[in-house]
Amino acid sequence: MLRFLPSPLSAAIMFLLFVLNLLLWAIPVYTMILVKLLTWGSWSRWSTRTMANFAQGWAASNVWLGDHLLGTEWDIEGVSRLDLKGQYLVTSNHQTWNDIYVLMKAFGRNAPFFKFFLKQQLIWVPVLGPVWWALDYPFMKRHSREAIKANPALASQDFEATRRACDRYQGQPVMILNFLEGTRFTAEKHSRQASSYRHLLRPKAGGLIFALQAMGEKLSSILDVTIVYPDGACGFMAFFGGKMRKVIVRVREIPVPKDFYHGDYAGDAAFRQRVHAWVSEIWADKDQLIDRLLANPEAERAA
Numbered sequence: 001m002l003r004f005l006p007s008p009l010s011a012a013i014m015f016l017l018f019v020l021n022l023l024l025w026a027i028p029v030y031t032m033i034l035v036k037l038l039t040w041g042s043w044s045r046w047s048t049r050t051m052a053n054f055a056q057g058w059a060a061s062n063v064w065l066g067d068h069l070l071g072t073e074w075d076i077e078g079v080s081r082l083d084l085k086g087q088y089l090v091t092s093n094h095q096t097w098n099d100i101y102v103l104m105k106a107f108g109r110n111a112p113f114f115k116f117f118l119k120q121q122l123i124w125v126p127v128l129g130p131v132w133w134a135l136d137y138p139f140m141k142r143h144s145r146e147a148i149k150a151n152p153a154l155a156s157q158d159f160e161a162t163r164r165a166c167d168r169y170q171g172q173p174v175m176i177l178n179f180l181e182g183t184r185f186t187a188e189k190h191s192r193q194a195s196s197y198r199h200l201l202r203p204k205a206g207g208l209i210f211a212l213q214a215m216g217e218k219l220s221s222i223l224d225v226t227i228v229y230p231d232g233a234c235g236f237m238a239f240f241g242g243k244m245r246k247v248i249v250r251v252r253e254i255p256v257p258k259d260f261y262h263g264d265y266a267g268d269a270a271f272r273q274r275v276h277a278w279v280s281e282i283w284a285d286k287d288q289l290i291d292r293l294l295a296n297p298e299a300e301r302a303a
Contacts, residue, residue, distance in 0.1 A: 002069040003242025010070075014240035017065055025058035026127060033134045049172070051135055055113045059104040066101070070242050074105065078223075078251030082111040085173045086220035089211055090114060093200055093226060093286060094179040095233035098244060102227055103177065106249045112173035117165075117207065138165030138176075162207075166214035175223075176215070178208055180279065185233075197287040205272075205279040209265045217261050222254040226286050228293045248293050254282060 002010040029051050036047040066072060082088070088111060092099065103114060120139045123129045133139070140162070166176070180203035183189065195202050212219070228248040238244065257278070263271040 001071045001242075003071050005242075007238075007241035007243065010242050011237045011240035014065070014069065015237070017069075018062060018240075021058065021061050021065065022127070025054055025061070026131070029054050029058075029131055029134070033130060036134055045172075048134070048136060051131075052113055052173075055131075055135060056109060059113060060108065062101065063105045063108065066105070070239075070244070072244050073246040074249075075246070076106050076249045076251075078249075079107055079110045082107070082223075083220060084109060084111060086111065086175075087169065087173065087215060087218060088112070088175040088220055088223050089208070089215060090175055090177045090223045090225060091180050091208060091282070092177065092224075093185065093290075094181050094183070095185045095227065095229065097184075097236050098234070098239050099179075099227055101239070102247055102249060103225065105247075106225070106251065107175070112175045114175040114177045116177040116179075117162075117211075136165075136168045138162070140165070162210040163214040166211065169215065170218075176211055178211060180204055180208060180283070182207075197283060199290040200283055200287050203279050203283045205275050206265065208279065209260065209263075209275050212256065213261055213263075213265075217258075219256075222256055224252050224254050224282060224286065226250045226289050226293070228290055230294060250289060250293070 002013055005013075032047045032051045032054070036044050036051075039047065090103075092103065107114065115135065115137045117138050117140050118132060123133055123139055125132075169176075181201040182204050183201065185199070185201055189201055193202055212222070226249070228250075229244065230246050230248065231244075234243050257274075259271075260275065260278075263275070265272050265275060
């Protein structure tokens, strides 16, 4: 396994293999992009589904490379009962870009390939931008809290953009990922926020409730994912160098209050307060779970 090689050499080899794997899968995906551009109706939908299958293949290939060359120890629970044809909204804590790989590994072919909200300018990223567009990733113009405070109408624009994005997923398998913290956890950000959680930044409820309402009551469930790195989170090149020794992942389904699908988050202060309290409780439970997993993952599994 590559982890027995010097870390810089291992990282260089893994990086090269991941790039080659990306370029390999880009060939059939770009063929389907051409089909999507030149067709409409059922053919266009077929090309999108086909590209989603290719994306699953790309993710599975990445995971295969990591499993066979890096030897990371995995402790994953909560994914065996998921439906590959379901519709899921996923929340997760966020510590490093490795989280994306961890989610690929955790969900595998137990659930649809996940998508996440992207800033609109990312559509211009070489190779990946057109693929995200063709796979119907939702591109958003994200307005800052200050901008919304100055012009409250921007909040409804955010919701309408979310609704239009999620309308594309009606009647098809999909999993939408939302990192509620909005950014990767660092000690500096944690201190600046004066976060009340030990291991987490403050969650942002607005994006979650917008996506929840846009997807509607046909949603299979909300999945809350907790990712723990017992040796501490590391960067992507450190992962390639074999330094991500163990990863713990726990997935749980969260019941959603029925009125959350229809409440006015932007205009109803009482409803907004209820949503914040609900999300805060989810985050407090996650914080305590991380404590237990770091202290004794075996006991947590038995529980």
